[in-house]
Amino acid sequence: xxxxxxxxSDLHPSAIRESFKALSxxxxxSFAGGMPAPETYPNKQLAEIAxxxxxxxxxxxxxxxxxxxxxxxxxxxxxxxxxxxxxxxGNSLIITSGGQQAIELTVKALINEGxxxxxxxxxxxxxxxxxxxxNAKLYPVSMEHDGxxxxxxxxxxxxxxxxxxxxxxxxxxxxTGITMPLEKRKKMLEVAKKYNVFILEDNPYxxxxxxxxxxxxxxxxxNENRVxxxxxxxxxxxxxxxxxxxxxxxxxxEKAVVCKQVSDVHTPVLSQMLISEYIKRHDFDEQIKxxxxxxxxxCAFMQSCIDKxxxxxVMRTSPEGGLFLWCDLGEGVDSKEFxxxxxxxxxxxxxxxxxxxxxxxKTGAFRLNFSMASGGSIEEGIKTISEVIKEYGR
Amino acid sequence: xxxxxxxxSDLHPSAIRESFKALSxxxxxSFAGGMPAPETYPNKQLAEIAxxxxxxxxxxxxxxxxxxxxxxxxxxxxxxxxxxxxxxxGNSLIITSGGQQAIELTVKALINEGxxxxxxxxxxxxxxxxxxxxNAKLYPVSMEHDGxxxxxxxxxxxxxxxxxxxxxxxxxxxxTGITMPLEKRKKMLEVAKKYNVFILEDNPYxxxxxxxxxxxxxxxxxNENRVxxxxxxxxxxxxxxxxxxxxxxxxxxEKAVVCKQVSDVHTPVLSQMLISEYIKRHDFDEQIKxxxxxxxxxCAFMQSCIDKxxxxxVMRTSPEGGLFLWCDLGEGVDSKEFxxxxxxxxxxxxxxxxxxxxxxxKTGAFRLNFSMASGGSIEEGIKTISEVIKEYGR
Numbered sequence: 001x002x003x004x005x006x007x008x009s010d011l012h013p014s015a016i017r018e019s020f021k022a023l024s025x026x027x028x029x030s031f032a033g034g035m036p037a038p039e040t041y042p043n044k045q046l047a048e049i050a051x052x053x054x055x056x057x058x059x060x061x062x063x064x065x066x067x068x069x070x071x072x073x074x075x076x077x078x079x080x081x082x083x084x085x086x087x088x089x090g091n092s093l094i095i096t097s098g099g100q101q102a103i104e105l106t107v108k109a110l111i112n113e114g115x116x117x118x119x120x121x122x123x124x125x126x127x128x129x130x131x132x133x134x135n136a137k138l139y140p141v142s143m144e145h146d147g148x149x150x151x152x153x154x155x156x157x158x159x160x161x162x163x164x165x166x167x168x169x170x171x172x173x174x175x176t177g178i179t180m181p182l183e184k185r186k187k188m189l190e191v192a193k194k195y196n197v198f199i200l201e202d203n204p205y206x207x208x209x210x211x212x213x214x215x216x217x218x219x220x221x222x223n224e225n226r227v228x229x230x231x232x233x234x235x236x237x238x239x240x241x242x243x244x245x246x247x248x249x250x251x252x253x254e255k256a257v258v259c260k261q262v263s264d265v266h267t268p269v270l271s272q273m274l275i276s277e278y279i280k281r282h283d284f285d286e287q288i289k290x291x292x293x294x295x296x297x298x299c300a301f302m303q304s305c306i307d308k309x310x311x312x313x314v315m316r317t318s319p320e321g322g323l324f325l326w327c328d329l330g331e332g333v334d335s336k337e338f339x340x341x342x343x344x345x346x347x348x349x350x351x352x353x354x355x356x357x358x359x360x361x362k363t364g365a366f367r368l369n370f371s372m373a374s375g376g377s378i379e380e381g382i383k384t385i386s387e388v389i390k391e392y393g394r
Numbered sequence: 395x396x397x398x399x400x401x402x403s404d405l406h407p408s409a410i411r412e413s414f415k416a417l418s419x420x421x422x423x424s425f426a427g428g429m430p431a432p433e434t435y436p437n438k439q440l441a442e443i444a445x446x447x448x449x450x451x452x453x454x455x456x457x458x459x460x461x462x463x464x465x466x467x468x469x470x471x472x473x474x475x476x477x478x479x480x481x482x483x484g485n486s487l488i489i490t491s492g493g494q495q496a497i498e499l500t501v502k503a504l505i506n507e508g509x510x511x512x513x514x515x516x517x518x519x520x521x522x523x524x525x526x527x528x529n530a531k532l533y534p535v536s537m538e539h540d541g542x543x544x545x546x547x548x549x550x551x552x553x554x555x556x557x558x559x560x561x562x563x564x565x566x567x568x569x570t571g572i573t574m575p576l577e578k579r580k581k582m583l584e585v586a587k588k589y590n591v592f593i594l595e596d597n598p599y600x601x602x603x604x605x606x607x608x609x610x611x612x613x614x615x616x617n618e619n620r621v622x623x624x625x626x627x628x629x630x631x632x633x634x635x636x637x638x639x640x641x642x643x644x645x646x647x648e649k650a651v652v653c654k655q656v657s658d659v660h661t662p663v664l665s666q667m668l669i670s671e672y673i674k675r676h677d678f679d680e681q682i683k684x685x686x687x688x689x690x691x692x693c694a695f696m697q698s699c700i701d702k703x704x705x706x707x708v709m710r711t712s713p714e715g716g717l718f719l720w721c722d723l724g725e726g727v728d729s730k731e732f733x734x735x736x737x738x739x740x741x742x743x744x745x746x747x748x749x750x751x752x753x754x755x756k757t758g759a760f761r762l763n764f765s766m767a768s769g770g771s772i773e774e775g776i777k778t779i780s781e782v783i784k785e786y787g788r
Contacts, residue, residue: 001645002504002643002645002649004503004504004648004649005502005503005504005505005506005509005528006506007502007506008502008503008649008652008653011652011653011656012651012652013648013651013652013655015653033458034458035458036459036536038452038453038456038457041452041453041456041457043449043452043455043456044448044449046448046456047444047445047448047449048445050441050444050445050448050664051441051442051444051445053398054437054438054440054441054444055437055438055441058432058435058437059432059435060634061428061634062435062440062632062633062634062635063432063435063632063634064427064428064429064430064633064634065631065634081557094486097657097658097662098658098659100656100658100659101658102658102659104656104658108399108401108527109398109399109402110396110397110398110399111399112399112400112401113507114400126655126656126659129652129655129656130657131650133502133653133656134399144409215414232756238456238457239456239457239458239659240454240455240457240662240663240664241456241662241664242658242659242660242661243663246524249396251395251396252396254407255396255398255402255405257407258402258405258407258408258527259402259405259527260405261407261408261520261523262405262494262498262520262523262524262527263491263498263524263657263658264491264492264494264495264498264636264657265492265494265497265520265636266636266660267636268491268634268635268636268665269634270444270634270635270664270665270668271662271664271665273660274664282716312434314605317755345634
């Protein structure tokens with residue numbers, strides 16, 4: 001028995017990552033992953049770019065790169081964010097190995113063991129586990145139909161010392177699919193200012209809107225560099241390339257660079273070049289629009305199947321974008337057991353339990369990804385889940 | 395002023411990584427980096443593979459992969475290590491984002507703040523900073539002409555509690571280029587056993603031997619999974635792809651996987667496929683041999699230039715492989731100032747100060763990389779350094 005460090009001794013593999021291994025089972029229908037539809041990957045264009053880069057710029061592509069990231073991609077990313085109202089005064093953008101690393105670097109740089117982080121309840125397990133891996137204390141705040149309950153947030157901040165960070169996924173939240181409206185975003189920023197805490201705005205899905213009106217990022221309203229912005233190309237080009245970014249106060253970004261140096265030195269240059277050249281050579285906005293439209297069609301179809309097969313008592317969210325929706329069977333159902341029963345019938349879902357900041361919290365909720373499966377599989381999978389629901393007498 | 399976490403508040407950028415930024419200066423001669431010669435990169439072969447993979451296996455290449463790594467590459471790596479006597483019983487191999495990440499995951503999983511790590515003095519700054527970033531306590535042990543002083547190691551272990559790990563680069567050490575002979579490796583393993591500490595064997599250079607006889611890895615003599623082995627494809631195929639590996643006790647490797655999930659989810663699949671297919675399609679051993687031969691020629695030439703231009707009082711090592719040699723001007727020279735003076739004259743070297751586990755330790759030593767520069771540049775650069783040495787009255 002190895003004695004592990006205190007920070008990770010209780011840390012367990014992400015249920016989502018682990019369920020990923022089951023996905024190679026023949027005939028499995030997966031609503032578990034968080035990836036864009038494979039048919040949207042611009043693989044032919046990327047093949048051409050990869051070949052060009054390795055032939056024309058082999059030393060840049062294969063040599064060590066600087067930790068901050070590939071300069072053209074940094075500039076392109078800043079320009080894209082500026083077009084959405086996110087200005088960079090006093091901020092630096094660094095390229096990270098996926099959005100996940102932007103989260104980890106933030107925690108490593110800011111959080112001492114025992115420091116507090118406010119999280120949406122439920123929230124993204126990858127971030128929750130990153131927080132846990134530095135022994136942060138998690139303060140869950142309820143999600144309402146329109147995002148984090150701001151009154152509850154204020155109570156938590158007023159009643160507890162040592163909180164340094166509010167973690168939020170304001171747009172098409174993982175796992176619920178919920179989007180926080182503008183007024184609530186403003187209030188969150190005000191509250192953060194009042195209690196002098198940072199906001200980590202994790203926004204990997206926001207460009208994948210298929211319904212409703214766009215809402216400005218919290219970062220776009222931030223005039224004192226209080227918002228740390230994590231973004232990603234995983235949901236718009238490819239998750240496998242592992243390219244994300246962190247946009248934050250110069251001083252914080254500089255410290256994140258030092259942390260990244262000891263973590264992986266830099267994000268693979270070829271991955272960064274692929275994204276950069278893709279954006280340069282092709283119509284990235286059109287690609288995102290197509291991808292979002294496809295997701296929207298799949299989401300609408302999944303919702304219609306849910307409404308057809310699930311009992312009316314099952315709550316579901318109505319996302320306007322992103323990759324996920326959230327169902328809740330209510331009390332008396334153990335979501336882990338429920339997910340296991342679905343997997344026995346070859347349908348993979350993510351149990352709500354894995355999204356709870358407080359791991360002892362009971363829940364009958366689960367997350368469904370709607371971007372990956374095809375139409376026929378969506379209906380078959382939802383029907384199968386409905387049969388498992390019946391076993392619970394719902 | 396942001397209040398950073400205690401673990402990173404005193405952490406500064408790696409001098410090596412920072413000096414990397416100066417390398418774009420026109421006319422600069424760099425002996426600073428730690429990369430293989432660009433002319434050895436198999437870029438054309440990699441271009442073909444990249445295109446093939448993205449066309450033939452787009453979903454594998456661009457989708458999320460499993461955290462442990464791309465299965466074919468794991469098997470290939472294990473086979474290569476087995477051929478060198480490193481058997482895998484009770485061990486698991488995971489792919490990491492460069493060898494650097496193998497080091498960081500080990501520390502994160504094992505070391506509490508204040509736990510001790512024994513390091514060679516001098517040692518690799520990337521590892522030292524990774525240790526510092528978790529507030530480990532560093533115990534430097536002197537380097538002799540044939541590696542770590544084992545008597546001193548035993549004294550340190552006997553005299554201090556809370557030490558969990560010995561960190562060593564036994565072959566073509568960074569920064570000295572020194573290789574530890576078999577007998578000393580055996581003794582280190584015995585001492586580690588006696589005091590019940592782990593050994594982290596960092597071995598990224600060992601295949602790049604151009605003189606002398608191969609020495610077995612410490613891991614190959616380890617019958618109780620005490621040795622954690624970190625390896626890399628950075629020095630044999632390409633550093634920019636960021637592909638390394640960790641080979642360790644099953645239980646430790648499993649915890650490292652959990653840590654990797656929160657860090658970057660997985661190493662980019664395309665990077666892993668490029669390495670895997672390159673090994674499958676081409677004669678990797680021949681490629682390594684060619685690369686080592688070229689390094690050997692450059693090293694010999696650099697040594698002849700040193701012997702021609704430097705005063706006899708300057709100590710230098712005689713590496714049998716790897717990428718670095720180490721020079722020492724002795725007392726009374728501040729290596730940081732010396733490196734800065736060289737950089738003023740457009741020659742980049744790495745100051746010995748950055749390789750000291752104890753940052754307050756004075757040194758007149760510096761590291762020279764011999765793989766990157768061309769012959770003419772090597773002579774010109776060494777001559778320029780010799781002029782700076784003269785300024786110190788040597």
